Amino acid sequence: MAPRHPPESSDDDEQIKHLQALHKALQESTAVDKLPVAEIKQDAPHLATAEEVEIDRMEAYLRGPTAFTA
Numbered sequence: 001m002a003p004r005h006p007p008e009s010s011d012d013d014e015q016i017k018h019l020q021a022l023h024k025a026l027q028e029s030t031a032v033d034k035l036p037v038a039e040i041k042q043d044a045p046h047l048a049t050a051e052e053v054e055i056d057r058m059e060a061y062l063r064g065p066t067a068f069t070a
Contacts, residue, residue, distance in 0.1 A: 048056075
């Protein structure tokens with residue numbers, strides 16, 4: 001008995017056309033390194049005030065281990 005081969009389909013031709021179209025689109029697209037880069041504004045350095053430090057300490061204390069989590 002000879003092995004049966006699946007019938008040939010036109011899906012292969014369509015897939016090749018889709019891949020060719022994708023390849024063409026990728027070749028025509030603008031390279032990432034040629035795109036304009038927007039300027040990034042960095043925040044000025046911020047010195048924490050004594051009040052902010054105290055609030056952070058209180059929050060850390062309240063989040064710390066308790067009798068229920070220890």
